[in-house]
Amino acid sequence: MKKFKAFTLLELLLAITMLAVLGLVVGPVLGNAVLGSSLVLSRHEALAGARNGMDRMVREIRLIPNTGVLASITATNLQFQYPAGTAITYSQSGTNLLRNSDILVDHVSALAFTYYNESGATTATAANVRSIGIQLSVLATDGSTLTLRTRVFLRNTGHDYGTFTSP
Numbered sequence: 001m002k003k004f005k006a007f008t009l010l011e012l013l014l015a016i017t018m019l020a021v022l023g024l025v026v027g028p029v030l031g032n033a034v035l036g037s038s039l040v041l042s043r044h045e046a047l048a049g050a051r052n053g054m055d056r057m058v059r060e061i062r063l064i065p066n067t068g069v070l071a072s073i074t075a076t077n078l079q080f081q082y083p084a085g086t087a088i089t090y091s092q093s094g095t096n097l098l099r100n101s102d103i104l105v106d107h108v109s110a111l112a113f114t115y116y117n118e119s120g121a122t123t124a125t126a127a128n129v130r131s132i133g134i135q136l137s138v139l140a141t142d143g144s145t146l147t148l149r150t151r152v153f154l155r156n157t158g159h160d161y162g163t164f165t166s167p
Contacts, residue, residue: 039142046107046140047148053097053105054136054148057090061132061152070126078113078132097136109145110137116151130154 007015064070064080071087072079079089090111091098097105114133117123131154137147 042141
């Protein structure tokens with residue numbers, strides 16, 4: 001009779017048991033890593049879209065030649081006109097941030113404008129506006145809310161900001 005080299009049933013059961021214990025230890029760690037990675041990716045995508053929209057608004061607001069072109073200043077709407085006749089309106093419609101009728105950012109949960117005079121106090125008078133605060137909140141696909149805030153100082157308003165104090 002020939003002698004075969006093989007594993008015994010006990011050795012096979014012991015190897016399977018060790019693999020199962022290893023899987024129970026490593027599985028949750030890998031699952032958490034995958035979950036964390038998808039969370040970071042979701043927030044990164046939402047934040048990138050919000051930053052692009054915020055940058056666009058900031059660039060255009062900085063080009064406002066004077067406060068006389070501010071047509072409408074409310075907490076949720078900013079409307080102004082460039083000297084060439086181009087009217088621009090930023091507003092929220094549903095979950096979209098609109099530039100005129102074009103969608104600038106989607107998944108928006110809140111858009112707020114705050115208008116400041118040259119001393120840094122809030123104002124509702126367009127002629128007194130020297131800077132505009134913008135707050136933009138977006139929803140990531142994981143359900144979290146990300147908020148961006150900035151303040152834009154208007155150019156060419158003919159005022160000295162040496163005495164400006166931040167609120």
